[in-house]
Amino acid sequence: MPATSASPASSVQRRRRRTHRLLATAAGVLTVGALTAAALPAGAASAGEGRAGTSPGHHEGHGGGKGDKGRYQDVQLLSFNDLHGNLEPPSGSSGRVTRLHEDGTTENIDAGGAEYLATHLREARKGNRYSVTAAGGDMVGASPLISGLFHDEPTIEALNKLDLDVTSVGNHEFDEGAKELARLQNGGCHPVDGCYTDKGFKGADFPYLAANVLDEKTGKPLLDPYWVWRKNGVKVGFIGVTLEATPDIVSAEGVRGLSFEDEVDTINKYAEELRRQGVKSIVALVHEGGFPASSAYNYDCDSPGAGDGVSGPIADIAGKVSPQVDALVTGHTHAAYVCTIPDPAGNPRMVTSAASFGRLYTDTTLTYDRRTGDIARTAVKSANHVVTRDVPKAPDMSRLIDKWNALAAPIGNRAIGHISGDIVKDGTESPLGDLIADAQLEYGRTLDPETDLALMNPGGIRASLTYAASGGEGDGVVTFAEGFTVQPFANTVNLQDFTGAQLIQALKEQVSGPNEAAPKILQVSSGLTYTLDLTKTGADRVVTDSIRLNGEPIDDAATYRVATNSFLAGGGDGFTTLGEGTGDLVGEDDLTALERYLTANSSAADPLAPPAADRITIVR
Structure with missing residues (x-):
């Protein structure tokens, strides 16, 4: 079921001011200053003609060294969505995923937690000098106390440590309004609650993309509409959108002064703009999703007899988005799927979602053709992987969680x-x-x-x-x-x-x-x-x-x-x-x-x- 949100900003601030007063009383100090495994069918065709892009706020991908001199270069795309500030392992059914076995039986696996997600992502990147990490929105909002009490600053800090390169906005990024979203992007102390630590808050190291979210006064996107990842001549453009129906599921205060445009029209517009700039490999980060036929994260929705594989809004969107776009990273429905959905030219195109709460991540291989600057879609591979809890915790993430838990403990416990x-x-x-x-x-x-x-x-x-x-x-x-x-x-x-x-x-x-x-x-x-x-x-x-x-x-x-x-x-x-x-x-x-x-x-x-x-x- 789609996540439903939010409350007027004044109510959020009222609750936090109340808990902050209690926290300050208990701790003596609060603020400083103010205190699915599926491969693309062999018959898939190459992507459409071009895309393009200079990126606002470019930074290089992970890894170093010179790229291969051959024609084709594999680019690793790691992605996740709908984290919702779940830094600690989520409990109960929210902290499990279902695995489907070959004999048709299933098992539930405990999953999630930023300490484990960091370890899994870092391990996945090993040996992949061309690796980029992207997210499909709702990184914050509807968050547990450790993040929500502090206006989700802890989650932004955690995402910086995860080396997230880029994300789209989701509907929950607007729970506290556009000004607060801008603060999460750019940094600075909260206008009411001030700074929580003596180091202040520096904001996100990664760009939030909001191509279809317009300022009603200017008619321009609230944030950057796209971003381009570049490494040794390889260029991959990312366009970020949230669901057009965001005003229906977020408080009126949270979206005041904003308009939300059609997802397909917006993606197609900026895909063409990128093409004119010379970027021919494009990934759409779409905070809208679908519903797979199975709840198992590794269900093969492209297998014979699987029907439509995934239904819901994303199926319609994916079927209309320009063939210039090579893959779609999606979210919002908290479902897990790795499916191919034909583009308007009839060619299969990868569409993925990694459930929610950091329980899964998706590892997609995009084979970049240096001669054409495009993705050879016949070589695209993708699978969802479980963020298991049987790996070592990332020490830097443990320290971050311990720091914020110490501040929250007088109230939370x-x-x-x-x-x-x-x-x-x-x-x-x-x-x-x-x-x-x-x-x-x-x-x-x-x-x-x-x-x-x-x-x-x-x-x-x-x-x-x-x-x-x-x-x-x-x-x-x-x-x-x-x-x-x-x-x-x-x-x-x-x-x-x-x-x-x-x-x-x-x-x-x-x-x-x-x-x-x-x-x-x-x-x-x-x-x-x-x-x-x-x-x-x-x-x-x-x-x-x-x-x-x-x-x-x-x-x-x-x-x-x-x-x-x-x-x-x-x-x-x-x-x-x-x-x-x-x-x-x-x-x-x-x-x-x-x-x-x-x-x-x-x-x-x-x-x-x-x-x-x-x-x-x-x-x-």
């Missing part, structure tokens, strides 16, 4: 609740979704006792609560850091009035309009029940006659007081009706609601059990 088992976020209706909705309902009633129900968007739930936590604080203990990882957006809890008819319409919007192809099922608080009939289509999948609140049918003409987060209250995720409420009352952030609920309803002697997730009846 604080216990906020106890659970008797894993409370997962997976499923149409999830136990964790029910828990969060119940927490917001209970909090809403402290603001207004007449609050009737709460609705929570599934994309705002970023991780499960695991019983055996990795932080060493003891089984079943929920820490503030874990809560922050679950709900990192600092959305406020908002109360609004809706008619019964509006409430029913909002439920139908889960499976209709922009959400018809990829439903976004709201998590509902205790007392609200209904049937979702997946054998039907569109809005009819919500069985209207089945909707009950505390056992009573919804009255179209009655008024209901509903708690949602500020993202939904602004009509986010295609829920336009939820943006039409009246009688607005804005409370504290959603993590405060979760913390208060866990503290009030659990203890070491009486931990909270996972909810049954039985409020929505599914008919398949």
